[in-house]
Amino acid sequence: MGRITSACIEKIHEATRVEEVVGEFVQLKKSGSTFRGLSPFSNEKTPSFYVVPSKQIFKDFSSGKGGSAITFLMEHEQMSYPEALRWIAKKYNIEIEEEASSEEYEENKNIRESLLAVNSFASQKFSEWLWEDDHGRAVGLSYFRERGFSDEIIRKFGLGYHHEVHSRFHKEASKAGYKPEVIEQTGLSILKKDGSYMDRFFGRVMFPIHSLSGREIGFGGRLLKSNVKAAKYLNSPESLVYQKSRVLYGLFQAKKSIVRNDKCFLVEGYTDVISLSQHGIENVVSSSGTALTLEQIRLIKRLTKNVTLIFDGDAAGLKASFRGIDLLLEEEMSVRIVPLKEGQDPDSLAKEYKESAIDYFNEKEQDFIQFKLDSLIEDADNDPIKQAKLVRDIVESIAKIPDAILVEVYIKDSAKRLNIEEKSLFLELNKIRNSNNRKLEKAPKEPNGIDLIKVQEDENVTKAPAPEVALIKILLLNGSDEVNIEIPDNENYVGSAAQFIIDELDYDQLEFSYPYYKIIFEIYKNAYLKKGELLDASYFARSQDSTLSQIIAELVVDNYELANWERKNIYIPDSQHKLSDHVCESVFRFKEIKLKEMIARKQLILDQTQDEKDRAEKLKEFNELISIKNSLHKKLNRVV
Secondary structure, X not given: OOOEOHHHHHHHHHHOOXXXXXXXXXXXXXXXXXXXXOOOOOOOOOOOEEEEOOOOEEEEOOOOXXXXXXXHHHHHOOOOHHHHHHHHHHHOOOOOOEOOOOHHHHHHHHHHHHHHHHHHHHHHHHHHHHHXXXXXXXXXXXXXXXXXXXXXXXXXXXXXXXXXXXXXXXHHHHHOOOOHHHHHHHOOEEEOOOOOEEEOOOOEEEEEEEOOOOOEEEEEEEEXXXXXXOOOEEEOOOOOOOOHHHOOXXXXXXXXXXXXXXXXXXXXXXXXXXXXHHOOOOOEEEOOOOOOOHHHHHHHHOOOOEEEEEEOOOHHHHHHOHHHHHHHHHOOOEEEEEEOOOOOOHHHHHHHHHHHXXXXXXXXXXXXXXHXXXXXXXXXXXXXXXXXXXXXXXXXXXXXXXXXXHHHHHXXXXXXXXXXXXXXXXXXXXXXXXXXXXXXXXXOOOOOOOOOOOOOOOOOOOOOOHHHHHHHHHHHHHOOOEEEEOOOOOOOEEEEHHHHHHHHHHHOOOOOOOHHHHHHHHHHHHXXXXXXXXXXXXXXXXXXXXXXXXXXXHHHOOHHHHOOHHHHOOOOOOOOOOHHHHHHHHHHHHHHHHHHHHHHHHHHHHHHOOOHHHHHHHHHHHHHHHHHHHHHHHHOOOOO
């Protein structure tokens, strides 16, 4: 798919009604001028989820999430920004307009859509053969039911059956109008030397593999006959739509539960996922028996940073997975592990414990570093050479963790349990980091619509000062409102609140300290000075930067604001009445903070200046700032 044009994005935003979009997923009840419902992001009993149509914003006080309708789709449905735009466009019957692209791009796009169409047809056909074909019911459906899978769970995961006739699917797909070469490119059929086609998955039960948005991108097939010399499990080959290293089985079905529980269980096989899901553990995915890749980890990271691995009770296989788990640590994931006994697997354990399986996993899960340490200590068996290797192995894992405090905790714990000096482990840690200082590049986000905000983080600014909060709120909520502000020794200012704030801050060349507010103000000011536009909260809430959308929601939606106070005979003074005073005081308090910062810097320079002439000059500047501060205090009706 091509890049959506700016004009089309604007059209989508104009048509969007946040209460209608959110209402597709959350049962909302009107409460005054707002809507209220139970949070879809947490398990709450008292509604704290609000939708404010007048501002086109939602705010969830239980989870802290908030933003526009698009932000909601990105958070709740785990869509990308372009996917959310397309979803809304479809809802409001808006035709997507895309920017012109190269012939090669268009060709690949058409091939991709063709492959997805064939996969969708195949999924429907396999389901039809499972439920409606006598042979399919007798063989495929019986197999799933014997595994203990309910009809509901079979339908949820779209399980199916591929008929035993070697070329039946290829013929039916061709008859339906799909080109033979496209069917072959999906991997569903194989071109033989004689020019005929043979189905790849004949005689197998089928497991459709979905993208995060729910489209069929590939298949896994399990052979049912034991007397056939062929692989028991078979996957679709790599294609334009299916790359095994970038896919997690069950993620489409699990994504909402992962977000809601803020945790992802990771298992090895398809049936492990299905069995656990059937017994109430829906936040589970599978790497399909392959080593965990960076792309798969980042898929999980979009939803949660907490991962619990449940692997078969095979010690050798578990140790082989340690490298993939180190990648999880490197991506700042919190990793825990549930070791199973020899011969156990998640599928059999789920059947044994049923709905209480989740309690078993929560009780048995261990921190990965501690588990790895126990496992390696057991293997070392008092052998000095093995013990030295053990130390390097455990420190290599710890070295992957970016969190310095967590690293120190693990080093101290490991030193104590290994009976080794902490200093030795820290030396080994530094040695490993110095020899392997490569950093993984962050996955790029799709550029589309309102640009992503690039924030230069300032570690000294963790929370916005109150006057900065007040000024940004005024700009977003009351920027166009008229104020009448008394200016000593001059005519009163009568005009918009936005104009007064922009003029005052520009005159003194003052900037916001909080990074996001600084960017919001610059965008706001440029739109006003260059185009005469006063941007409102909904403009910034549209951003594909979810952090910015959440900040906007926090700014303009307050708990007290949503309460129906008048019904309780509590009357709050109209803020419009005092807007002029509020604007004036907020600007002066903002300046006061900046003055204090400037005075502190001047004081430091003054203390370090030795030359008398320079010192006299700097003292003069210092006293001028003190004079300005005193004048400002008088305006704020303070006694100095």
